[in-house]
Amino acid sequence: MALPLDTLNPLAAPATADAPAPPPAEPFRPAMPPEAPLPMPVQDLRAWRPGPDRPEPARPWLARAFVFGGGLGLTAYGAFEMYQVVSVSGGITVLQYLLLALFTLNFSWIALAFTAAILGFLVLLRRPALPAVPGRLTTRTAVVMPVYNEATARTFAAIEAMHEAVEATGQGHAFDWFVLSDSTQPDAWIAEERAYLALRERLGPEARLSYRHRPKNHHRKAGNIGDFVSRWGGGYDHMLVLDADSLMTGACIVSLAAAMEADRQAGIIQSLPLIVNRNTLFARLQQFAARIYGPVIATGLATWSGRDGNYWGHNAIIRTRAFAEACGLPDLPGKPPFGGHVLSHDFVEAALIRRAGWGVTMLPTLPGSYEESPPSLIDVAIRDRRWAQGNLQHSRIIGAAGLKAASRQHFATGIAGYVASPLWLAQLVVGLALVLQTAYVRPEYFTPEFGLHPVWPRFDPERALRLFGLTMGILLAPKFLGLLLALIDGPVRRACGGALRLVVSSLIEILLSALIAPIAMLVQSGSIFQILAGRDTGWNPQRRDDGSIPIRDIVRRHRWHMVLGLVAGISAFAIATSLFLWMSPTILGLVLAIPISWASGQLAWGLWLKRRGLLMTPEERDPPAIVARAGALSQHNAGDGLDEADALSALHADPAFARAHALMLPPAPARPRGAVDPDRALAGAKILEAETIAEARAWLSPRERAALLHDPALLERFGRLRSGKA
Structure with a gap:
């Protein structure tokens, strides 16, 4: 007679004819702690009733006046100069008015980024003090890593390295660790469970490492975090949210928890993650730019935002009570891409927490927060497509009741970051049309306004050149400010190879970014047009390795960009050599x-x-110790081959693991009589007919495999199949 599942040790070796039966097994330790529910009501975006009064923080009005007032002043000056450029003939055509409007919109975007970067530069120039080393923590924090079809060698190496680093601070008692899986691929799911059990065995029973897999990835990452908060959040004061590629030092994690303890009105405290471990050309460009220019931009944002800050979805600590109280995200009315569940949930969660009176702040100078980035331009474009849809969705949320003005500004900035590409494209098209009109179209003799002379679409070339120089200076200023800070910081300058190499690196980054910019403009413009046409995006796992993309896929993605560049270059050269030279960076x-x-x-x-x-x-x-340790653990984990293993073969070959997998499954939902799951029924029929696991693997579809892995009875039947080949 078989023993009940809850009395079996999944890690015990099975008895054989040559070996005595193992001693009585200890009960299987659950993969998750007992639930501690925390109510998480769905928020109403159309109405808002303020809750308990919380002290309103002093807002950084001077910093905001500098950033927004300076940006407005620069925009007004740029618009005036552009007006002078196009009104040299004494009148303006419709196309010139359109060019003026497009230029003003695009110029306002870079002017605001310029003034924020100036503010960040001035703050960093004073060398702000680093957070103090905290004393003993008295609160409890859940460190949560949501994963979605990720490589377990890397993710569990990161968890192990961070766990070790926190333990080394002496504050390990204050943290519990959770891997929250939304993986939909059976092989990825089983690899996660095997990696989890192996890591839990290595760390020992005191590690407080937990794992949970959701049968359905409802609402994706936001739903994953929401499920954890509503079921286990009551047991924790805070949660530190990671991404699958996140790395944080023990000191950084403990400092974030200490900052939360010290600020009882804080809802979210965001760190500034730096990019590490990148080696492809494009990823190294991003890594360098984030390290040299990123702190200037982030510090400016943090300074003018104050406690009305933003949240980037990871490497941040959140007060669980505040999150549960304020961040139950509703589905937006209508169908995707503008309706349905919220994609870019992090901006919305920050806005809703701030609406409830909690502070949202950033610590841009806190060291020890790291992430990775996509390895190629196409990988960034795939991720960017999802972000573009999520940010455009915010147009349905920006007017929600009760939001703070700064939160609305964060939404507006995110939307503008993607709308800027089609606006830039439109400005180029209108400018090209104006030059074409000047060269080949007769003047407009009859205008709405009375005049004695016809209106010629002429330009002031000297003023246009000065305005172009001003625009380029404002656009590149954040890069030069970051470079200047790196040059005057001795340790940073030497670590970047010295002053000469640092300057040459910046020039390489600027040149390559200028060549990539028109490609990104068309890619983002295409994404915007697809979204406006009603095309929804998927949620594919992000590619994080350094492998190159096949050339056929690159040609397929960029062939029309090349054709458009050739057409634009030939047209510009036919109109005027000066126009061709002016457009040459975009054309090239x-x-x-x-x-x-x-x-x-x-x-x-x-x-x-x-x-x-x-x-x-x-x-x-x-390399920081945490990065080196995670890299070494990742290489060690990769040697186990868990990510390449077939899920069904792994379960069949290890009955102890199969029993552990069955015990980690959530209780099956009640099934109405007569309601049959076709995937489960087909999986059962195929397993009943199969004689070997090879036959079962060949016959089962991906959906049927998933149904099998969720059903203990089918798993038991599958375990009785022979392992020989069909």
Whole structure:
């Protein structure tokens, strides 16, 4: 007679004819702690009743006046100069008015970024003090890592490295660790469970490491976190939210928890993650830019936002009570892409927490927060498509009742970041049309306004050149400010290879970014047009390795960008040589779109620059201990081959693990009589007919495999199949 499942030790070796039966097994330790529910009501975006009075923080009015007042002043000046450029003939045509409007919108975007960067530069120039080392923590924090079809070698290496680092601070008692899986691929799910059980065995019973897999990834990452908060959040004061590629030092994690303890009105405290472990050409560009320019931009944002800050979805600590009280996200009315569940949930959660009176702040100078980035231009474009849809969804939320003005500004900034691309494209098209009109179309003799002379669409070339120089200066200023800070910081300058290599690296980054910019403009514009046409995006797992994309996929994605560049170049040259020269950066980027995209994902090109000390960052020159430890653990984990293993073969080969898997399954939902799950029924029929696991693997579809893995009875039947080949 078989023993009940709850009395079996999944890690015990099975008895054989040559070995005595093992001693009585201890009960299987559950993968999750007892539930501690926390109510998480769905929020109403159309109405808002303020809750308990919380002290309103002093807002940084001076910083906001500098950023927004300066941005407004610069925009007004730029618009005036553009008006002077196009009104040299004494009148303006309709196309020139359109050009003026588009220029003003685009210029306002870069002017605001410029003034915020100036503010960040001035703050960092004073060398703000780092957070103090905290004393003993008295609160409890859940460190949660949501995963979705990720490589377990990397994710569990990161968890193990961070766990060790926190234990080394002496504050390990204050943290519990959770891997929250939304994986839909059976092989990824089973690899996660095997990696979890192995890590739990290594860390021992005191590690407080837990794992949960959701049968349905309802509402994706937001639903994953919401499920944890509503079921287990009551047991924790805070949760530290990670991404699958996140790494944080023990000191950084403990400092965030201490900051939450010290600020009882804080709802979210966001760190600034730096990019590490990147080696392809494009990823190294991003890594260098984030390290040298990112702190200037982030510090400016943090300074003017104050306690009305934003949340980037990871590497941040959140007060669980505040999150449960304020962040139950509703489905938006209508169908995707503008309706349905909220994609870019992090901005919305920050706005709703702030609406409830909790503070949202950022610690941009707190060291020890890291992440990774996509390895190529196409990988960024795939992720960007989802972000574009999520940010445009915010147009349905920006007017929600009760939001703070700064929260609405964060929404507006996110929307503008994607709308800027089609606006820039429109400005180029209108400018090209105006030059064409000047060269080939007769003047407009009869205008709505009375005049004695016809209206010629002429320009002031000298003023236009000055305005172009001003625009480029404002656009590149955040980069130059970040470079200046790095040059005057001795340790950073030396770690980047010295002043000369640092300057050359910045020039390389600026040049390559200028070539990539028109490609990104068309990619983002295409995403915006698809969204406006009603096309929804999926939620594919992000590619994080350094492998290159096949050339056929690159040609397919960029062939029309190249054609458009050739057409624009030929047209501009036919109209005027000066126009061709003025448009040459855009034309060159588009004509070379295929080789640029190919080069972006090349590991060899990135490593060639690395060997010559170019695009180096301090974290690359002298890797932080947490990064080195996670890398070593990842290599060790990869040797186990869990990510390459077949789920069904792994379960069949290890009955102890199969029993552990069955015990980790959530209780099956009640099934109405007569309601048959076709995937489960087909899986059962095929397993009943199969004689070997090879036959079962060949016959089962992906959906039927998933149904099998969720059903203990089918798993038991599957375990009785022979392992021989069909």
